[in-house]
Amino acid sequence: MNKKISFVGCGKMAQAIIGGILKSNLVNPRQIIASARTELTLEDVKNRWEIQTRSSNIEAAKEADILFLAIKPDGHGAVIDEIKNSINSQAIIITIAAGISLSFLEQSFGRKIKAVRSMPNTPSLVGEGMSVLSANESVTPEDMEEVIKIFSCIGKAAVMEEKMMDAIPAISGSSPAYVYMFIEALADGGVKAGLSRDQSYQLAAQAVLGAAKMVLETGKHPAELKDEVCTPGGATIEAVAELERKGFRASVLSAMEQCFDKTKALSGKN
Structure with a gap:
């Protein structure tokens, strides 16, 4: 995959996805960029995988072809406000937080974006995850194929209508x-x-x-x-x-x- 994949936030789930991507050789470490709240986290992931790190969310976001918002639900508003003027107009924005709707992402960015709502689970840490994905109309079939490839690196991935997404946390x-x-x-x-x-x-x-x-x-x-x-x-x-x-x-x-x-x-x- 000839894409740069950025992570704003680099907690356990982001690290599971990064590890799965690299283990599957989907991209090389130089194609992955991560920002985090602490330098300790950035130093850890850089030493472990030799990926690129940025101390600024803006710097991580503006280089992304695929951008993961790997942050808690209540942090999305502030982070999106910080980065929304820096992202590539063709970048695919993926949230991994429960309860963050596609309409919320679109409204928060204030313009048309390629948005994907995802719900992975913790077995992703050992490559046996179950991730459910839903995308807005701006995401092309080709875009979705790339997103599915990423989530398939940490287990299985399924695409569903967004109206079903609120049921996913309870079952998987x-x-x-x-x-x-x-x-x-x-x-x-x-x-x-x-x-x-x-x-x-x-x-x-x-x-x-x-x-x-x-x-x-x-x-x-x-x-x-x-x-x-x-x-x-x-x-x-x-x-x-x-x-x-x-x-x-x-x-x-x-x-x-x-x-x-x-x-x-x-x-x-x-």
Whole structure:
């Protein structure tokens, strides 16, 4: 890819994307530029990847063909106001923050821009992310292909209509936190049964990883896969019945609704 990719903000998610891009050899380190609030962060990423760094957001933004706004939702207004007169008119602007709408980006820049709203998740840090993308009408199919290539460096990427974006944090953006809680609970059960903590985490995490791959690679319905584990009169069906009695599914659905409502509230502000 013959593009310069800039990051305004260089936290964990930005670093995951940078690492994935370079590991995939999509661009070379000299094509990546980053700015950050602290010199310590800039020094760290420069030493790790030999990318270019800038102490000024304006300097990072004006060189970009593709610009990531890798900042918190409430920081977008001030940062956009700072850089909006410095960006290339053909630059693709990508936000990775929850609740930042395409219309908010357009209004904040005060002119037509190529804008992409994205929702990656933290497994991107290990190359197993799920990113959902939505673009405004100024983004061409060719532009979108390049954006997809970038996000494919950290896992899988899907394009959806923006009206669906507020639902994404609940199902893929925030859901790793629910899964970590599930893994922790499984591990606690293992410890209670006499296994070591390390053994319990390894067994629980691998079981979750394997189950997820079964869903993705077999194409079978999760209910069918669940039934295959539950032998008649066996231990697994007893566990499943207890999860149902305790409202396992209802709890997950309720948590997702709370997450969705919060994201909608953020979108209302942005």
